[in-house]
Amino acid sequence: MVNDQIVNEIMRTFKIGGVHPQDNKQFSAHRPITECPLPKQAIIPLVQHIGAPAQAVVKEGDKVKVGELLAKAGGFVSANICSPISGTVTKIGDWTDAWGAPGQAIFIDVQGDEWLPEIDRTPDLIRSCTLDPKAIIDKIAAAGIVGLGGACFPTHVKLLSPPGKKAEVLIVNGVECEPYLTCDHQLMLEHGDEIVIGIEILKRALGVDRAIIGIENNKKDAIEHMTKLVQTKLGIEVLPLKLKYPQGGEKQLIDACIGRQVPSGALPIEVGAVVDNVATIYAVYEAVQKNKPLISRVMTVTGKKVTKPGNYSVRFGTPIDEVIALAGGVPVDTGKIIGGGPMMGRAMDHTEGMPANKRLSGLLFLPEAESIRPEEENCIRCSKCVQACPMGLEPYLLQRLNELEMYDEMEKHAVMDCIDCGCCVFACPAHRRLLDGIRPGKAKVGAILRERAAAKAAEKK
Amino acid sequence: MKNFIVAPAPHAHSGDSVRRNMLLVILALLPAYVVSVLEFGYGALITAAISVCACVCTEWLISRFLLKEHKQTIGDLSAVLTGLLLAFNLPSNIDWWIILIGAVVAIGIGKMSFGGLGQNPFNPALVGRVFLLISFPAQMTTWPQPAHVDAWTGATPLYYLKYIVKEHANTTAANDVAQSIDSLPDLMQSLLGAMGGSLGEVCALALIIGGIFLICTRVITWHIPVSIIATVALFAACTGWFGGLPEGMDTCHYVGYELLTGGLMLGAFFMATDYVTSPMTAKGKILFGIGIGFIMMVIRTWGNYPEGMSFAILIMNAVVPLLNKFRPTRFGEIKK
Numbered sequence: 001m002v003n004d005q006i007v008n009e010i011m012r013t014f015k016i017g018g019v020h021p022q023d024n025k026q027f028s029a030h031r032p033i034t035e036c037p038l039p040k041q042a043i044i045p046l047v048q049h050i051g052a053p054a055q056a057v058v059k060e061g062d063k064v065k066v067g068e069l070l071a072k073a074g075g076f077v078s079a080n081i082c083s084p085i086s087g088t089v090t091k092i093g094d095w096t097d098a099w100g101a102p103g104q105a106i107f108i109d110v111q112g113d114e115w116l117p118e119i120d121r122t123p124d125l126i127r128s129c130t131l132d133p134k135a136i137i138d139k140i141a142a143a144g145i146v147g148l149g150g151a152c153f154p155t156h157v158k159l160l161s162p163p164g165k166k167a168e169v170l171i172v173n174g175v176e177c178e179p180y181l182t183c184d185h186q187l188m189l190e191h192g193d194e195i196v197i198g199i200e201i202l203k204r205a206l207g208v209d210r211a212i213i214g215i216e217n218n219k220k221d222a223i224e225h226m227t228k229l230v231q232t233k234l235g236i237e238v239l240p241l242k243l244k245y246p247q248g249g250e251k252q253l254i255d256a257c258i259g260r261q262v263p264s265g266a267l268p269i270e271v272g273a274v275v276d277n278v279a280t281i282y283a284v285y286e287a288v289q290k291n292k293p294l295i296s297r298v299m300t301v302t303g304k305k306v307t308k309p310g311n312y313s314v315r316f317g318t319p320i321d322e323v324i325a326l327a328g329g330v331p332v333d334t335g336k337i338i339g340g341g342p343m344m345g346r347a348m349d350h351t352e353g354m355p356a357n358k359r360l361s362g363l364l365f366l367p368e369a370e371s372i373r374p375e376e377e378n379c380i381r382c383s384k385c386v387q388a389c390p391m392g393l394e395p396y397l398l399q400r401l402n403e404l405e406m407y408d409e410m411e412k413h414a415v416m417d418c419i420d421c422g423c424c425v426f427a428c429p430a431h432r433r434l435l436d437g438i439r440p441g442k443a444k445v446g447a448i449l450r451e452r453a454a455a456k457a458a459e460k461k
Numbered sequence: 462m463k464n465f466i467v468a469p470a471p472h473a474h475s476g477d478s479v480r481r482n483m484l485l486v487i488l489a490l491l492p493a494y495v496v497s498v499l500e501f502g503y504g505a506l507i508t509a510a511i512s513v514c515a516c517v518c519t520e521w522l523i524s525r526f527l528l529k530e531h532k533q534t535i536g537d538l539s540a541v542l543t544g545l546l547l548a549f550n551l552p553s554n555i556d557w558w559i560i561l562i563g564a565v566v567a568i569g570i571g572k573m574s575f576g577g578l579g580q581n582p583f584n585p586a587l588v589g590r591v592f593l594l595i596s597f598p599a600q601m602t603t604w605p606q607p608a609h610v611d612a613w614t615g616a617t618p619l620y621y622l623k624y625i626v627k628e629h630a631n632t633t634a635a636n637d638v639a640q641s642i643d644s645l646p647d648l649m650q651s652l653l654g655a656m657g658g659s660l661g662e663v664c665a666l667a668l669i670i671g672g673i674f675l676i677c678t679r680v681i682t683w684h685i686p687v688s689i690i691a692t693v694a695l696f697a698a699c700t701g702w703f704g705g706l707p708e709g710m711d712t713c714h715y716v717g718y719e720l721l722t723g724g725l726m727l728g729a730f731f732m733a734t735d736y737v738t739s740p741m742t743a744k745g746k747i748l749f750g751i752g753i754g755f756i757m758m759v760i761r762t763w764g765n766y767p768e769g770m771s772f773a774i775l776i777m778n779a780v781v782p783l784l785n786k787f788r789p790t791r792f793g794e795i796k797k
Contacts, residue, residue, distance in 0.1 A: 016790065
């Protein structure tokens with residue numbers, strides 16, 4: 001035990017800030033991935049990624065098979081959406097998600113489970129990949145793969161290095177630093193082989209000869225398992241990381257793994273790194289080797305009072321109520337249902353009509369007692385938020401500046417670097433809702449910056 | 462359709478609270494307090510009791526009847542802590558009504574007049590203490606001697622160093638000086654608190670233990686105490702190198718005295734680290750500590766008072782808004 005602590009102390013981690021929330025992974029950890037039954041009706045939102053909404057290519061009345069393209073990417077930063085089920089398109093129209101954001105969705109009545117013939121549904125491993133980088137990236141784009149770690153950035157866009165920049169290392173995110181969530185952990189344990197092949201495919205696509213799999217030290221079996229699998233592979237290493245939130249943040253993970261810090265406002269490629277989550281890499285394997293587009297994901301359904309917490313493989317479009325039923329229903333004293341983990345996940349107003357989708361990594365049920373935020377007290381200037389901030393910002397100051405509407409000052413104090421991780425609020429002994437002020441301030445500064453850039457561009461013309 | 466609670470992330474909290482931090486500081490003060498009670502007896506008990514009660518009552522009365530707040534804040538224990546710290550800075554035999562005045566000034570002027578916890582620029586306990594020091598100089602500098610100390614009686618070691626030793630050096634024969642130096646407590650006595658002084662400041666060891674406890678429980682960071690202590694040690698050592706020592710004393714002893722006697726440890730670990738009145742960033746905290754150490758040594762060496770910790774902290778409190786301009790190292794600024 002003491003030994004463990006010493007080992008943990010000498011492990012690598014990111015340099016600035018960070019907090020140590022209770023990981024609470026025991027509820028759903030090591031529960032085998034369970035297939036969720038097909039729904040009767042599927043709702044496929046057209047926004048399941050960062051960037052432009054996808055554009056529907058099917059129309060009402062069309063029969064679709066599993067894997068068929070439903071909507072194509074609506075811009076450079078956007079992603080395809082392939083059908084996760086087979087059936088008849090009944091409606092394409094307005095739809096509002098559980099957070100009240102309006103958008104469009106495709107509604108499909110499910111009939112049978114008929115797949116496109118080119119999809120390989122056997123569990124056989126296909127190890128060799130001889131495709132050239134362009135072909136790999138095209139396949140990934142066609143499959144509609146986005147980052148499944150949370151941000152949902154289209155993966156094929158990440159793989160295209162901007163001109164003049166060259167990737168040197170692929171960093172594989174097996175950190176899963178959000179408390180409660182265990183889907184990536186279980187995926188590594190059950191599909192480690194596929195992930196390793198996926199890593200080799202991505203290395204090929206990027207033209208890099210080094211990959212580092214970062215895994216936090218609270219998943220010792222995954223570290224052991226992955227280490228064994230990469231033993232014979234050249235240029236892939238497993239790096240156990242000291243437990244600290246938000247290690248799974250892209251910039252923090254790069255810092256932890258290779259000791260380089262991505263400059264403010266820059267992309268990881270600036271320091272020669274590309275980061276992909278293990279679930280994303282598993283999807284890459286399936287797309288490239290098995291022709292299977294991204295049509296499902298593993299979701300963790302968990303909470304202290306959930307009767308059957310676990311990791312469920314869910315086809316997109318499946319109403320989350322069905323997944324919840326599988327996990328034993330909503331516990332009686334539930335106050336909050338969170339899409340994702342407790343640090344960055346979003347609390348849902350209701351669950352009806354909300355489907356599983358690329359963005360939803362888990363469902364967390366918090367008991368009422370843990371759902372109500374304690375009353376705010378005066379800031380006592382203890383500087384715990386400054387110490388906690390992994391970006392080296394001053395949350396207390398940013399929040400105050402937002403109250404005063406001093407956006408120029410906020411910009412100077414690097415509000416745009418804020419990654420929304422919640423460390424400051426987590427650490428605040430006065431229960432101040434710092435992010436409630438920083439988020440809108442950041443949005444405002446972002447808008448000002450865009451305006452300024454547009455004005456500059458117009459001037460040049 | 463059941464509606465659930467909606468609130469922005471994060472949905473988890475560390476469990477830390479203002480009250481918890483105050484409670485831990487109070488706990489950290491206990492070892493020093495126990496030593497004080499052993500050394501000064503009932504005086505220590507009564508002084509602290511009056512001070513704490515007066516501080517809490519003042520805060521409640523002002524908040525309830527003057528500010529007409531709906532929610533009372535005495536539950537956060539910050540007034541209890543202010544009262545305890547004020548008591549730590551008083552001689553244990555001081556009259557009860559002086560304590561009362563000190564408490565009213567500390568809470569009323571030092572804290573509530575600015576809007577309560579979190580708003581005050583100056584450490585409330587020190588505001589109270591310095592007010593008393595200026596208003597009642599005689600009572601505030603008449604120190605009772607610890608019960609079991611018979612080898613040495615008189616004023617505080619710092620007072621002794623400053624006036625008696627120097628005076629002897631100027632006026633009388635060398636062996637008188639040696640005698641007066643001999644009658645100072647040795648360093649071990651200073652560490653354990655066998656000397657005169659304010660109620661809570663005498664036992665450096667107990668204060669250091671409390672301070673380390675606070676750093677380990679992450680209530681405070683090391684920056685302020687370490688930079689204060691390092692600055693004082695360096696200043697004292699320099700005094701030795703440049704030949705400014707009282708006659709008959711070597712540099713080691715001098716540094717030891719400066720560190721272990723007077724209000725240094727109490728100030729460095731408990732007063733200067735007051736959340737509200739100290740800087741927000743590591744860089745600011747280090748500069749803050751250096752400033753306190755330096756000003757205090759200037760006062761001790763050349764000033765009119767034998768001790769200058771309270772003044773040094775209050776002066777640096779005023780500089781805090783400027784020190785907050787030293788922002789933290791942003792992500793991306795650390796070179797490989």
